[in-house]
Amino acid sequence: MTIFEMLSDPVLAKILLRAAVVGAAVAWSASVLGVTMVLRRMSMIGDGLAHAGFGALAVATLCGAADLKTEISIPIVIAVSFLLLLMSERGIMGGDAAVAVVSTGMMTAGVLIFSFTTGYTADMCSSLFGSASILTITDNDLYLSLALAAAVMVLFLLFYTKIFSVTFDETFSRAAGVNVWAYKLLTAVLISVTVVVGMDLIGSLMISALVVFPTLTAMRVCRSFGGVTAVAGASSVICFFIGFVISCELALPAGASVVAVDLCVYVVVSVVSAIVNAQKKRRMLQKGGAVS
Amino acid sequence: MALIKCEGVCLGYSNNVAVSGVDLTVERGDYLFIIGENGSGKSTLVKGLLGLLQPIRGKIEYGDGLGRRGVGYLPQKTEVQRDFPASVREVVLSGCISGGFHPIYTRADKLRAHDVMMRLKIHDIEKKSYRELSGGQQQRVLLARALCATKELLLLDEPAAGLDPEATAELYETVGELHRRDGVTIIMVSHDLHALSSEAEHVLRMKTSPVFYGTREEYNEKFGENGKAL
Structure with missing residues (x-):
């Protein structure tokens, strides 16, 4: 069945559009938050939180509350993000070691809980690799993802100048009287929500790709922070739609398809920008040679 | 006092x-x-x-x-800034932020940033990316940012x-001139x-x-x- 045939069926169209909106909202939020995470050398926190999300999901399953799994997972993941920030801030453990400990710890807990309760199920698989079908996306996910995107947008509209300053130079911002800790916490909380909401569609093993790739792509083309933020958001949403259509047409899992598109775009943009830069350099050298 | x-x-x-x-x-x-x-x-x-x-x-x-916030600070360079995609203008303007609510830069902020960039002779590179500048130019930009924060104390x-000896001498000269x-x-x-x-x-x-x-x-x-x- 092609995507146009699906769209002509009202029931299928509703499921399809719902998944598309959830995915686009998550992709945009992840990439925009990703800009400050990647630049602050904290990309791996997204990954660590995604693994924590898997553990949290197992806890939700243990409680027997399959309908409330998102609602149970979000506070757990937020708590983990808080813990990670605290650990790196207080110098208890280096940032990357803390992420490694927490993410593997939560994964282990998740696997053990699943083994004791339901065994390896489709539920567990879909939270790891993203769901094979988009039928699992609920109306709840839709509202949550829209609220998330709105929150990220409000954060950036109201505090853009501060976010730039904190990302570029923490010490300077602190000396200027900015509450750096509050911004770090706020981004960590929003990243946590992003990770949990996106886990079902994209998969917890791959969701951090949405945090990292758009920023890296944008950094190849843009020279300013504002440019990188805008381009990262746009490229993430576009890549999501392309990946989503491909996954529907070829009956592939949505998460892997979207991440594959992100990866391809990154590679192509990197190669093209490297060639353009090399040419620019050569032209400048030639010009310089002619002058001297 | x-x-x-x-x-x-x-x-x-x-x-x-x-x-x-x-x-x-x-x-x-x-x-x-x-x-x-x-x-x-x-x-x-x-x-x-x-x-x-x-x-x-x-x-x-x-x-x-x-006040304590009246100190214009030029911190040591950090690892984060090495490949940071920010235009010179963005970096200089960020000196205008304060602890309070400051969603956008005001006209006064922009004028001040422009003045400071003129004074430090970096206005012609304001659109350039910070990561593409030489070490001496980067310090000039950070100096401009500090001057946006205060006119009193650096x-x-x-x-x-x-910095190489030449850029160092130039930087000390600029600071001396400000003084x-x-x-x-x-x-x-x-x-x-x-x-x-x-x-x-x-x-x-x-x-x-x-x-x-x-x-x-x-x-x-x-x-x-x-x-x-x-």
Whole structure:
């Protein structure tokens, strides 16, 4: 069945559009938050939180509350993000070691809980690799993802100048009287929500790709922070739609398809920008040679 | 009243005293050079002056209309900034932020940033990306950002780190000009004992506690011109 045939069926169209909106909202939020995470050398926190999300999901399953799994997972993941920030801030453990400990710890807990309760199920698989079908996306996910995107947008509209300053130079911002800790916490909380909401569609093993790739792509083309933020958001949403259509047409899992598109775009943009830069350099050298 | 007055200041982290017994007065229009080897407590003292670290003992007072936020700070370079995609304009403007609600830069902010960039002769590269600049130009941009924060007092922490001799001389010249022409009060921090600028009026030599505090002439008399002889 092609995507146009699906769209002509009202029931299928509703499921399809719902998944598309959830995915686009998550992709945009992840990439925009990703800009400050990647630049602050904290990309791996997204990954660590995604693994924590898997553990949290197992806890939700243990409680027997399959309908409330998102609602149970979000506070757990937020708590983990808080813990990670605290650990790196207080110098208890280096940032990357803390992420490694927490993410593997939560994964282990998740696997053990699943083994004791339901065994390896489709539920567990879909939270790891993203769901094979988009039928699992609920109306709840839709509202949550829209609220998330709105929150990220409000954060950036109201505090853009501060976010730039904190990302570029923490010490300077602190000396200027900015509450750096509050911004770090706020981004960590929003990243946590992003990770949990996106886990079902994209998969917890791959969701951090949405945090990292758009920023890296944008950094190849843009020279300013504002440019990188805008381009990262746009490229993430576009890549999501392309990946989503491909996954529907070829009956592939949505998460892997979207991440594959992100990866391809990154590679192509990197190669093209490297060639353009090399040419620019050569032209400048030639010009310089002619002058001297 | 002096801009900054320290009385018997002790600073440190969790029972580990890094700075002790600092008495210091910075008057308006002063040029103070804080000198000392690595690990002598300079950076800790800087944090104390900026209010990022509360003194364990003693007190730091700000006077003559200078709040703690009136200090324009030029921090040491960080790893994050090496490949940071930000235009010169964005970096300079970010000096205008304060602790309060500041969603967009106002017209006054933009004018101020423009003035500062003109003064430091970086207005022609305002669209360029920070990561593409030379080390000397980057320091100029950070200096401009600090000037956006204040017109009164600049605190420069190892500004010459990683610069070649030519760029270093140029930077010291720019700072000297800000001091002479615009009357900006300067506190310069360096580990380079040779770098004692001829502009400096007062010198504080640190080794956890002050080894010397006085005018540059007295300092040269006591330690010799090269500053090494102890």
